[in-house]
Structure formats: C-alpha cells, structure tokens
Amino acid sequence: MSTKKVPARTGSTVTRRKRSAGSGRLLRQERADTISHAAIEFFAEHGFKGQTRELAARAGVTQGLLYRHFPNKDAIIEKVYHDVFLSNWNPEWEVWIGDRAVPLRDRLVRFYKDYTKGIMKPEWIRLFLYFGLDGRGDFAKRYLKNMHQTIWYRIVAEVRHHSGRPSLDFEAIKVSEVEMVWALIASIFFIGVRHYVLGLTVPDDIDSIIEAKIHAFLEGVPAAMADSPNQEAIFDLLPDM
Template sequence: MSRAPQAKIADKRRLDPRERELEIVQGAVAFFAEFGFDGSTRELAARLGITQPLLYRYFPSKEALLDRVYEEVYVNRWNKDWESQLRDRAVPLEDRLVRFYQAYAKVILNYEWVRLFMFAGLKGLDFNARYLAFLRSAAFDLIAREIRREHGMPVDGPILDEEAELIWGLHAAIFYLGVRQFIYGMPVPDDRDADLALRVRAFLRGMPAAVGDLIQSEEMEEARRTG
C-alpha cells in the first residue's frame, strides 16, 4: 500500500489565525486518513506539536473539526469549471467526459481522499451521503442530460434514478482504482488516463441504449395509465 503522507508538524512561532487554522485542518486530514476517525484530538494535537486547548480554540468539538475536514477534502477540491466544460457542446461528448474524468481522477485518486471516504463509511459519518448527494446535483444529472441530448432523447423532466445509478457505476469503477491502490495495496493500470478513456468509451456504448429503453418503457406506462 502506498505510504501515508506525513502530517505537518506545527512550528513553535506565533502564526496568523488563518494560517494556524489551515495548518490544523491539513494536519487533521493527514492524521485521520492514516488512523481513521477513532483517532483522538489529543493524539492529533500531539502529532501537530500543539496543545489540545489550542486546537479547541479553533474547533470547539471534534465534530466541528470533521466538518471542516469534509469541506477541505470534498468541497474545496471540486472544480466548478468542470460543470461548464461538461456543458460545452462545441466539444464532442466523449471528449468532454474523458477530460472530466481524467481531471476528476487526479483529485480523488490519492491516499487522503480514498481512505477518508472509506473510514467515513465504516464509522457511520455522513461524509458519503453528503458527497453523493452533491455529485448527483453537480454532475450526475448534468451528464445524463448531455447523453440524452446527444442521442435525441427528451431532456425535460426529472432524470430517472436508474440513469443516476448507471453514472454512479462509472464513478464507482474509477473510485475503485483508488481502493485497489490505497486500501488493498494492489497494482493499478500504469497509464491511468488511457484506462479512464477506455472506461468512458465502454460506458457510452451501453448507457444511451439502456436509457432509451427506460424512457420508452416510462412513456408506454404513462400512456397506459392515461389512455
């Protein structure tokens, strides 16, 4: 398994409060990624070379610190430009998706992101549910509508849950590369960009046909109910 990044040890000089807060957050990200969320704030403070009271001056509870860790890892690393790039119809859809997933993989396929996500699920924290709800609104529905538009399907109305599940399957397959590397310590493809491009092409060969069948079935059922 790839080695954990070493948590930054705070120096003893007086820091600007914003610098100190960021230092604590970055240290917490590295600490919890290595030890899981059962790691104590006392241990974290010792790891950072600060006192526990100083840590609590910035974060009054462990829960407040975990919320800030979530924001740092899962919110701040999302690039809003990805959404506009996915909508850029001057670029072929396959190229848009390949570009998005290659950029997205650079953000999520690292030791901290993967291990924090796994530890959160095992601990019963809400990181996973919050992030997946965010993905549904920021990416899944957008990708589904672009696929519908590309293949002449209706784009108005809600996206079917089944469509979101198919897109989540692609995301999950990409995330699993990180699980293989940072949880199981197993090898992953040497050329990640080429592997991701292949996965997107395979997805686009099957998704439109499956969605077309779903929409047709929904329309037939609606006609039966109203006919």
C-alpha cells in the first residue's frame, strides 16, 4: 500500500497572513516616510504653494498613491510641521534653564547652543518663513506660542532671580522683558536667514557667537529689564490657536 507524502509546512496560514500583514504595514510606513521626507525638501524649496503632483514625482510615487497615505495637502503639511518642528523639541530645555545650581550664563549657553543645532538647518529656517508667507501662519504662531509659554517665560523668571528682582508670582511679566528675549533668539535665527535664504557667508563657529550673545545679553538686559516701564505684558501676545 503506497503512502502519499505530505509536503512539509513552513508555517500555518494564520502565521503567513500575520507576516504578510506585518510586511504590508512596514511597506506602508516606509512609503509614508519617503513622502514626508520628500515633502520637507520640496516645500523648503518651493513653499507651500507647490503642487502635490510635483511632490509625488519628487517622492517617486504617483499622485494617487500619495493620497492613499495622506488624505489631502493639509495633512502632508501637518506631518511636515510635526517632523521638522516638534520632533526636535527637547523637554530637557526647561529643566536646564531652571536649574539654579548652575550659573545662569552656563544654563543659557547650554540651552541656546542645543536649540540652535535643531534650527540651524535650511529646511527649518525656510519652512518657518514659508509658514508665514504662504498663508499658513497658524503653524508658526502655534510654535511661537509654545516657545513663549515653556521657554521665554522661564528665561525672564531666571533673569529676575539672577538680578534679585521680584518673581513673576509677585510682579507680572512686562512687555520689555518679553521683547528682549525675543531679540536674543531673533538675532540667532537671523544667522540662519542670512545663510540659507540670502546666501550670505556666516561664521563657522556658531557656538562662539552664541556665547558672545549670551555675554552681551547678561551684561545689559537685566538692568534694562529692571529699569523699563512697568507695562504688563499679556504673555500670550500671539492669538489663541
């Protein structure tokens, strides 16, 4: 009597289906990441008025496939905002600024050097400007409002403590204090504008420039803050998002 051989099975149908589904999810994520990375470069070059057909060609996919991963252009831009601006956020910044066991100068230098590493990139600088120029300013305002509430407020509080002035619990933050912190970060940001937008030569050693800016800030700003008119600032100078 002959016995029919049964081929060896490499795995159950359920297992093979799970592997196939897992591979499908991985491929889908890889394609979404490819589109996102291409969108960052594309919008940094052309602004947000660039067409999705051109973006799809840059990403090496069809426009139909692009919309299978992102329902519309706004969803792509939201992903770009997250990947460029939010993914680089370091929650330790707030801890560094508030650590009074460390001299204020060292705290500020550490924060601004680390922060500048994240923003001193062509896509960061150019996209931030395009958010304001291309009618999508809510993204920039959203980011800046978060900076106000988590970073700049703390810097003012620490400058006050450093100078022996009343805390923000007893004396409301003033317009001039907010403006002086604005001025410091703006001077650093403009190095990136000069380089990545205007095409001008900038110093190679940005860290030394930051150290000099912090030195100048602490030499003059605390006294200027103390002597400025007692005009209370509505801290969220930016509209509600």
